[in-house]
Amino acid sequence: MFLTPEIIAIYTLNIIFLFFSIFAFIISINIVMHWNVNRTDERQYGLEKKSILVATIIKFIFILKLPLFIFFVFTANKISGVITGAMCAAGVVNSISFGLWLFVFKILNLFIFGFWIALHNMDTKDEQLSLTKLKFSIFIVAFMLLVIEIIYEISFFSSLNIDKIVSCCGTLFSVASSSSFSFIFNIPSSIAIGFFYLIFSLLVVFSFLKNEPLFLVINIIFFITALISLILFFGTYIYELPTHHCPYCFLQQEYYYVGYLLYITLFIGTFSGISGSILSMLNRKNRKDFYKKSLLFNSIYVAIVTAYPIVYYIKNGVWL
């Protein structure tokens, strides 16, 4: 275990998050058990006031978690300089057996917390506060996930071992590897690319049809296929290297930090699609502008990743 300033910062924030979310968790249980809009007694008024506190806490956590996620990747990249064998965050994350799960939980929690805030904004506009019980039940689940993430994160940093030699991303993301990623490489890249553009065109069609369940499903599929095709195909064009598939290296300076742009547009695009669809299914009166937003950001993502192979082809006259 080693304490760099970055890790101490992450620990400190995690402790603050934990402290406040435990507070919010206890209130949420109370609200789920005793909430009744029709009652006019002291307890109901108290709960209504407390629900505002919980919402404030969750907003606080979410607004910090967004940049903190980027900071986490930044930190992992920095630590890779110290750990033997690691060249980017991939080596660091995979040096611990649950490193990948930490990442999965981080992304999942961002989606859930973001969705919670969207739900909350819709709920406060409703005079009946009909979604309150639902949103606090969701928070109870989100709290569990947050605790798991924090436990993972603390044990992740404390079990990092400087002396251990880890695999670099070049071997982790290759056909021959036996890591958790290798199943991806059994998919022929032509099929993955075809599928990726097929899903994207379906996403465009559905956004004009304005059918929420379809749009929800297609966004989830798009998120997954986008990641797979990025590792399989588009990544190699960003690196201009047919054997390098790492989804972390392009977060580094050598590639002009393009990875942050890619992941952020992809996140905003799919997140607004998913949460917008769910909210509209819950409440018919919800505004429909999420179709446009989701389509816009997903298209920006597709445009950037498509540009890389095309520019490469124009420059060199061959495909990788």
Add this chain to the structure above:
Amino acid sequence: MKINHYLIGFAISSLFRRDAKSFFIIFIFTSLIFLLSSILFISNSIKEELFITLDSLPQITVQKLQAGRHANIEISRVDKLLKLNGVQSAIPRVWGYYYFENAGVNFSIVGIDSFDKQYKKNFEELVENIDFDELEKNDSMIVGEGVKEILSQNYYKDFFNFVKADGELKKIKISSVFKSSTVLESNDIILMPKNLVLDIFGMSKLKVTDIVLEVANPQEIPTISQKIKNLFPDTRVITNSDLRVSYQNIFDYKSGMFLALFVVSAFTFFMIIYDKASGLSSEEKREIGVLKALGWKIDDIIKIKFYEAFIVSFISFLLGIIVALFFVYILQAPLLRDIFMGYSRLKPAFELPFILDLQTIFLLFFLTIPIYIAAIIIPSWRVAIMNADEVMR
């Protein structure tokens, strides 16, 4: 979420209305941020300076270990090392520390032979300009600036008496003073012909302190160091990247230690803010009562409190960083830089190079602003849920 600029305006004017209190908080918070960012800036700068020095250090150093300690290595091993594929040159080095009791300092004495290839660029220039055979005949040496100063303070103007291993005195003249671009590495150095060094330290002529290797292709360094280990199991092989990693660790550890202490003071600050934000004057209470009576929602009042907190912490953040930049890079961080420099009487005087990266700013941001805002969440909610009639009564 839309930002209402009327609310921001209201927050700013309410900060001005309580100028003494706001000023006090900004002052404390600024000093905290200033202290923290100075430490991080200094550590980054020294690390950078060391990394620059690192590039001029040998790619591989081979030392002999005996009973777990460093021992002198046989000079005959140089030829065997040269036979390894990929090794461009192997230079035996003779060097050591000489403790000068009167001043309580250590000099680094480095042996130089004019016909040897030099492992450092600035040594190479010296060898070209100075005739080391002449130095050997006259028993003289070349000293670094810091050494020269210490010696003349002790009235050794043109020579110095070294005490040899067997207790005899060896008188060596000072022939010249040499300067180098990086003060950190040359301040305490004495250069003299190898034979003189061997004589002073009482070392065998068949042994040297260590051997440094140059490798044509840097990517072969790990393989070659493994081969050396197999060839001579009693050696310790130190590569360039080993040094880089340990430098990084030392500095991360040092600033980490400081930060661990800082966390304590940050939590104290958290308590102060919590307390300040909870204890409202009757006037402030009346103000909130009036706002609520005018139809403000709980959310609006919490929002105002957040805007106030954000403005205060952001101003302190900017001020703290600007003052720290001034303190570290213009005043060269008096007092604080000693934490990192370690202590030595021959401490070199060098400028901290200017380094400011996004990550450090990010780090400072995460360590300060969230703590402040977290401290006001519960107090401002408490304030916001007060009933208008209760507080105005």
